[in-house]
Amino acid sequence: MPVTVPVTGSSTYWCEHAWLPGGVASGVRIDVADGRITVVSTGQPRTGSVREGLTLPGLANVHSHAFHRALRGRTHHDRGTFWTWRERMYALAERLDPDSYYRLARGVYGEMVLAGYTSVAEFHYLHHAAGGTPYADPHAMSAALVAAADDAGIRLCLLDTCYLAGGFDVELRGVQPRFGDGTAEAWAERVTGFSPRADHVVLGAAVHSVRAVPERALSVVAECANGRPLHVHLSEQRAENEDSVRALGRTPTRVLDDNGVLGPNTTAVHATHLTNGDMSTLARSRTRACFCPTTERDLGDGIGPATSLAERGVRLCLGSDSHAVIDPFEETRALELNDRLAAEARGRFAVDELLAAATAHDALGMPDAGRLEPGARADLVTVDLRSPRTAGIEADGVFFAAGAADVTDLLVAGRAIVRDRQHRLIERPHAVLTDEIERLWRS
Amino acid sequence: MPVTVPVTGSSTYWCEHAWLPGGVASGVRIDVADGRITVVSTGQPRTGSVREGLTLPGLANVHSHAFHRALRGRTHHDRGTFWTWRERMYALAERLDPDSYYRLARGVYGEMVLAGYTSVAEFHYLHHAAGGTPYADPHAMSAALVAAADDAGIRLCLLDTCYLAGGFDVELRGVQPRFGDGTAEAWAERVTGFSPRADHVVLGAAVHSVRAVPERALSVVAECANGRPLHVHLSEQRAENEDSVRALGRTPTRVLDDNGVLGPNTTAVHATHLTNGDMSTLARSRTRACFCPTTERDLGDGIGPATSLAERGVRLCLGSDSHAVIDPFEETRALELNDRLAAEARGRFAVDELLAAATAHDALGMPDAGRLEPGARADLVTVDLRSPRTAGIEADGVFFAAGAADVTDLLVAGRAIVRDRQHRLIERPHAVLTDEIERLWRS
Numbered sequence: 001m002p003v004t005v006p007v008t009g010s011s012t013y014w015c016e017h018a019w020l021p022g023g024v025a026s027g028v029r030i031d032v033a034d035g036r037i038t039v040v041s042t043g044q045p046r047t048g049s050v051r052e053g054l055t056l057p058g059l060a061n062v063h064s065h066a067f068h069r070a071l072r073g074r075t076h077h078d079r080g081t082f083w084t085w086r087e088r089m090y091a092l093a094e095r096l097d098p099d100s101y102y103r104l105a106r107g108v109y110g111e112m113v114l115a116g117y118t119s120v121a122e123f124h125y126l127h128h129a130a131g132g133t134p135y136a137d138p139h140a141m142s143a144a145l146v147a148a149a150d151d152a153g154i155r156l157c158l159l160d161t162c163y164l165a166g167g168f169d170v171e172l173r174g175v176q177p178r179f180g181d182g183t184a185e186a187w188a189e190r191v192t193g194f195s196p197r198a199d200h201v202v203l204g205a206a207v208h209s210v211r212a213v214p215e216r217a218l219s220v221v222a223e224c225a226n227g228r229p230l231h232v233h234l235s236e237q238r239a240e241n242e243d244s245v246r247a248l249g250r251t252p253t254r255v256l257d258d259n260g261v262l263g264p265n266t267t268a269v270h271a272t273h274l275t276n277g278d279m280s281t282l283a284r285s286r287t288r289a290c291f292c293p294t295t296e297r298d299l300g301d302g303i304g305p306a307t308s309l310a311e312r313g314v315r316l317c318l319g320s321d322s323h324a325v326i327d328p329f330e331e332t333r334a335l336e337l338n339d340r341l342a343a344e345a346r347g348r349f350a351v352d353e354l355l356a357a358a359t360a361h362d363a364l365g366m367p368d369a370g371r372l373e374p375g376a377r378a379d380l381v382t383v384d385l386r387s388p389r390t391a392g393i394e395a396d397g398v399f400f401a402a403g404a405a406d407v408t409d410l411l412v413a414g415r416a417i418v419r420d421r422q423h424r425l426i427e428r429p430h431a432v433l434t435d436e437i438e439r440l441w442r443s
Numbered sequence: 444m445p446v447t448v449p450v451t452g453s454s455t456y457w458c459e460h461a462w463l464p465g466g467v468a469s470g471v472r473i474d475v476a477d478g479r480i481t482v483v484s485t486g487q488p489r490t491g492s493v494r495e496g497l498t499l500p501g502l503a504n505v506h507s508h509a510f511h512r513a514l515r516g517r518t519h520h521d522r523g524t525f526w527t528w529r530e531r532m533y534a535l536a537e538r539l540d541p542d543s544y545y546r547l548a549r550g551v552y553g554e555m556v557l558a559g560y561t562s563v564a565e566f567h568y569l570h571h572a573a574g575g576t577p578y579a580d581p582h583a584m585s586a587a588l589v590a591a592a593d594d595a596g597i598r599l600c601l602l603d604t605c606y607l608a609g610g611f612d613v614e615l616r617g618v619q620p621r622f623g624d625g626t627a628e629a630w631a632e633r634v635t636g637f638s639p640r641a642d643h644v645v646l647g648a649a650v651h652s653v654r655a656v657p658e659r660a661l662s663v664v665a666e667c668a669n670g671r672p673l674h675v676h677l678s679e680q681r682a683e684n685e686d687s688v689r690a691l692g693r694t695p696t697r698v699l700d701d702n703g704v705l706g707p708n709t710t711a712v713h714a715t716h717l718t719n720g721d722m723s724t725l726a727r728s729r730t731r732a733c734f735c736p737t738t739e740r741d742l743g744d745g746i747g748p749a750t751s752l753a754e755r756g757v758r759l760c761l762g763s764d765s766h767a768v769i770d771p772f773e774e775t776r777a778l779e780l781n782d783r784l785a786a787e788a789r790g791r792f793a794v795d796e797l798l799a800a801a802t803a804h805d806a807l808g809m810p811d812a813g814r815l816e817p818g819a820r821a822d823l824v825t826v827d828l829r830s831p832r833t834a835g836i837e838a839d840g841v842f843f844a845a846g847a848a849d850v851t852d853l854l855v856a857g858r859a860i861v862r863d864r865q866h867r868l869i870e871r872p873h874a875v876l877t878d879e880i881e882r883l884w885r886s
Contacts, residue, residue: 073840075840085789392516392881403848
């Protein structure tokens with residue numbers, strides 16, 4: 001049963017262990033007022049609301065296509081090639097409307113919160129009704145996502161995505177007109193008209209990819225973003241690079257750089273197949289890279305150059321993307337472990353580097369979230385250290401052992417959204433998901 | 444609180460869905476008597492003990508070093524190289540005795556059962572007291588493992604491992620004398636003397652590796668195995684191959700084949716770095732390959748040639764090995780998903796091929812387990828299909844979505860070992876693990 005929880009007011013939490021900027025400390029008292037942390041002190045006696053286990057800062061899901069959740073465990077027919085996946089993804093996109101998307105996203109964001117995510121960047125491209133006709137409210141789909149995030153108690157960075165073409169010199173076809181606005185200028189006009197009144201929402205923009213946004217339109221998107229978060233799918237598969245070089249004579253990274261898309265507010269999603277020159281360009285422009293390891297393995301994209309990017313100073317972050325898996329612990333350890341598979345060596349990142357990737361809120365335009373320190377947003381994620389999975393570990397080894405099922409408690413802006421493994425705002429998000437996904441595939 | 448459950452007697456189970464040899468069926472009635480399935484019928488009305496969700500055949504963990512569980516979440520210091528891991532693994536081996544190993548293994552096997560494993564092959568090499576001195580009962584360590592498995596209600600294939608050298612022409616050193624018996628003949632004599640009276644135990648043998656068993660000793664082990672399960676670590680890392688070629692002029696696979704170690708009762712564990720000739724040799728000799736994907740990524744071993752082996756007819760099975768992760772669903776999907784990462788393509792195995800790998804009991808000398816059909820052992824694993832992770836999936840997509848936390852009920856030989864996610868024979872195996880692992884690292 002949903003319950004009312006106070007947004008403001010002050011509280012005190014006592015954490016058995018908490019991962020502070022300097023490392024894991026014990027007996028940590030965290031005072032919270034009006035949604036922000038006011039005081040953090042260590043070695044304190046038990047007081048206030050007790051949090052057994054390890055309390056982490058808020059975890060950021062930097063790349064989400066919420067509706068892909070309805071594909072989980074449904075794309076393995078005939079062994080499940082890439083084409084099985086894409087055919088089902090398009091079939092799903094065809095069926096959604098603002099009402100059903102709201103219901104589905106509400107369940108998905110509820111699952112994210114139960115798993116430990118306190119914020120999500122939604123890379124949103126399903127804008128219009130069939131054939132590309134705008135809804136009566138042209139922001140109906142965006143509003144559905146904002147409402148879903150609000151219901152689920154998760155922070156949302158809504159990235160309104162420009163998607164104009166079906167490939168290099170290929171028009172939108174099939175369901176794709178639902179994604180398009182005709183021109184970048186029309187996209188920008190629509191985007192500018194949306195300003196939801198919601199405390200936990202940041203608005204940003206996205207270039208779907210160099211395949212889907214013609215080169216002449218890239219600078220329009222970059223200018224419209226104007227300092228807000230700007231995301232772009234980059235070099236997820238080798239074919240994109242080959243097509244880009246064939247059509248435009250340059251790698252996707254070069255094309256984006258030539259048109260002002262890269263920079264300190266930009267996040268390149270995937271960044272799987274890069275040349276050395278591409279990596280240097282991302283580093284020089286201070287562009288971030290968002291890896292989506294569980295999706296990149298599901299889609300057979302390959303293993304991205306995580307350590308090579310990090311060595312050049314590129315900041316890394318993480319997203320669950322297609323939601324084949326929603327588990328920030330699995331996503332984070334995969335950053336390290338996939339790199340081990342590629343390098344055939346252990347010891348690629350230190351655990352504080354993994355925590356930094358898991359909590360990177362800059363990419364969402366929320367620079368004051370993701371740290372347990374005074375002044376920061378009071379987003380706290382508590383993990384059971386005595387579950388079958390985590391029993392016997394050292395606290396800062398949590399990313400190698402824990403899973404989504406180990407999150408016991410979670411606060412966003414000082415609100416208790418998860419308590420004792422139960423979502424307090426949505427009764428059983430998984431029941432919502434079951435109902436909505438079965439309804440979608442029946443329709 | 445441990446409770447007494449009847450070993451014999453007859454029962455009827457009604458499964459919402461069950462994965463039968465022909466695929467997933469609904470409304471499945473499974474009748475059980477004296478530990479075996481007597482009747483399976485589909486499309487039946489609810490009756491007997493109801494199992495909501497999907498019921499799978501028993502899942503086999505074909506490769507385990509139980510004591511490595513105490514390393515989970517504890518080998519990431521200084522980034523955690525291979526040497527960090529090995530140094531800690533040896534430190535741990537040094538501390539164990541029959542009493543502490545019994546307590547630790549009891550918790551580990553309890554965790555396995557909670558995660559859905561109904562049987563385990565223990566690749567056991569920690570035989571003797573410090574310096575290699577036999578215990579008063581020379582089988583004290585083996586007996587500890589048998590007792591632990593019995594307590595946990597899991598079937599055990601105990602692979603007594605021959606371990607004679609620290610490398611090619613290198614003596615045992617440090618803690619390693621605890622693993623050794625001096626000669627293969629002495630190993631065989633000790634092995635032959637052990638015959639526990641335990642219903643759920645199969646005895647087998649293992650060659651640690653071509654590094655640890657000199658070539659002249661290999662045939663002694665193979666002869667001693669004499670048709671029982673025989674396992675061997677094979678080509679986990681490239682260095683083993685290079686050392687083998689340098690020392691013996693042949694790949695490890697060739698060395699094993701030349702000495703009668705390969706064959707239909709043999710399981711090659713890892714099989715990560717193989718030549719085409721090696722793969723043909725495994726196929727021709729009808730040797731199985733046991734992949735341990737979550738360990739192979741943890742140790743940076745690399746991605747083994749799963750599809751190449753399968754195409755040649757080599758039967759695949761799976762193990763959790765070092766127990767960095769104990770989750771048969773994660774292990775099984777990683778067989779598919781790591782192959783996608785290597786191939787940069789989806790659709791490597793069909794779901795029934797994944798099920799076959801997850802349930803392969805031949806490698807444990809238990810050919811009548813791992814299938815839901817009349818005459819088979821009554822090992823049943825029921826998975827929640829409406830958890831946050833599994834909500835909305837198709838039942839046969841379970842290996843892509845479920846996790847250890849989704850196992851609700853589990854029977855071994857008709858005994859209910861897990862009920863409503865609780866172990867019925869060990870109260871909270873994770874509490875056992877926490878206590879024992881903390882004690883071991885303190886000592």
